[in-house]
Structure formats: C-alpha cells, structure tokens
Amino acid sequence: EYVLDKQYFVDVVKDLIKLAEDRKDYFTELDSAIGDGDHGMNLSIGFREVDKNLDEWQKESVNGFYKKVGTALLDKVGGSSGPLYGSFFMKFGLPVKTKGPDDGVTFDEFIEMMETGVNIIKKRGKSTTGEKTMLDTLVPAVETLKSAYEGGAAPKEAMAKAVEAGKDGLESTRNIVATKGRAMRLGERAIGHLDPGAASSAEILEVFYNHMP
Ligand code: ADP
Numbered sequence: 001e002y003v004l005d006k007q008y009f010v011d012v013v014k015d016l017i018k019l020a021e022d023r024k025d026y027f028t029e030l031d032s033a034i035g036d037g038d039h040g041m042n043l044s045i046g047f048r049e050v051d052k053n054l055d056e057w058q059k060e061s062v063n064g065f066y067k068k069v070g071t072a073l074l075d076k077v078g079g080s081s082g083p084l085y086g087s088f089f090m091k092f093g094l095p096v097k098t099k100g101p102d103d104g105v106t107f108d109e110f111i112e113m114m115e116t117g118v119n120i121i122k123k124r125g126k127s128t129t130g131e132k133t134m135l136d137t138l139v140p141a142v143e144t145l146k147s148a149y150e151g152g153a154a155p156k157e158a159m160a161k162a163v164e165a166g167k168d169g170l171e172s173t174r175n176i177v178a179t180k181g182r183a184m185r186l187g188e189r190a191i192g193h194l195d196p197g198a199a200s201s202a203e204i205l206e207v208f209y210n211h212m213p
Pocket residue numbers: 031035036037038039040042043078079080081082084121124125126127132133134135180181182195196197198
C-alpha cells in the first residue's frame with residue numbers, strides 16, 4: 001500500500017522553510033500591489049521560527065509535529081496569513097492523531113488531512129472561493145485531489161492534477177475583486193493582480209507534490 005512516511009512530512013517542512021526564504025521578495029511584491037507588502041516577510045518570520053525548532057519537533061508524530069509548526073506560525077506571525085496558515089498546520093495532522101512518531105500516513109488519510117486544513121481556513125477566515133484569497137488555490141486543488149484519486153489516478157498523479165487545479169485557481173484571482181482581506185479596500189483596482197496568499201498556497205502545494213514518492 002502507498003504510504004507517505006514520517007520523513008516525507010519532515011522533508012516537506014524543510015522545503016517550506018526554504019520556499020519562504022527563496023520566494024520572500026516575490027510574495028512581498030504581489031502584496032505590495034494590492035495589500036501592505038508584508039506577505040513574504042510574514043512567511044519568512046514564521047518559517048524561521050520553525051527552522052529553529054525543527055530538530056526537536058521532528059521527533060514527534062505527524063500530528064504532534066504539525067501542531068508545533070502551526071503554533072509557531074500562529075504565535076510569531078502578525079497579519080492574516082499567520083493565523084490562517086497556522087490553523088491549517090495545527091489541524092493538518094488531526095485525522096492521524098492516534099499515530100505514533102514513526103508511523104506514516106495512507107493517501108486516503110493524506111486527503112483527509114488536506115481537507116481538514118482547508119476547512120479550518122474557511123472557518124477562521126469566514127471565507128470561501130471567489131473572494132480573491134488563498135482559498136481560490138486551495139479549495140479547487142483539494143477537490144481535484146480527492147476526485148482524481150477516487151477516479152483511479154495514482155497518488156502522485158492525483159497530486160499533480162491538484163497542483164494544476166491550484167494554479168488555475170491562482171490565475172483566477174487575477175480577474176476578480178477581493179471581498180476578504182486588505183485588497184477589499186481597493187475594489188476594482190485589485191483587478192489585474194494575483195492574490196499573494198493564493199500565490200504562496202500554489203507553491204506550498206507544489207512542495208507537497210515534489211516530495212511524494
Ligand atoms: P495581511 O493581509 O494581514 O498583511 P498577509 O499579507 O501575510 O497578511 O496575507 C495576505 C493574504 O491572506 C491574502 O493575499 C489572502 O490570500 C489571505 N487572506 C486574507 N484574509 C483572508 C480570509 N478572510 N480568508 C482567507 N484568506 C485570507
């Protein structure tokens with residue numbers, strides 16, 4: 001049976017730490033156009049804190065590990081993305097909370113984890129798709145992940161389709177006004193610009209894809 005082992009989940013976080021540094025300027029540039037220009041900095045602050053503690057935290061179960069990651073983002077990052085991504089990671093491991101430090105996760109469980117994470121963002125953000133937020137990437141991605149896998153696609157193939165759906169979702173944020181977040185205040189002037197959170201979400205999903213066996 002296909003299993004995502006504990007190391008997969010650690011490697012993903014290691015790469016998210018790297019992503020937050022490498023793409024800091026790009027996320028900030030997007031946020032400068034329609035927000036307050038700190039999205040790159042916010043992610044960088046959060047994942048630097050994760051980096052400091054990674055050696056200690058990776059001894060935990062998948063759920064324990066992601067709870068720590070999420071808590072760090074929640075505690076250290078101001079702004080909307082800290083609490084939203086923080087909540088995502090805090091709840092991400094909940095469907096596999098009974099597993100031990102060396103246990104892996106089946107693909108069905110992985111899909112449940114993704115759904116749980118996205119649902120908490122909806123709840124915390126009181127938001128849904130079509131509002132020019134990270135959910136425009138995450139919701140179609142996770143829906144596609146589930147439907148592709150249930151339709152018979154192999155795990156990594158289903159995730160590839162999810163990443164593509166997320167990128168389409170990201171692109172869809174260009175042509176809509178924001179009804180959540182700071183870009184709301186711009187009204188029509190937000191048109192023509194990608195949403196920064198949708199952009200970071202698309203790249204986060206790609207990291208989850210890249211490390212899949
Ligand atoms: P802030 O806007 O507080 O400066 P960031 O710049 O780090 O925080 O993050 C902005 C991103 O957060 C937006 O691009 C959007 O994707 C996301 N966001 C903001 N509000 C919401 C919400 N209510 N629901 C979902 N995502 C949101």
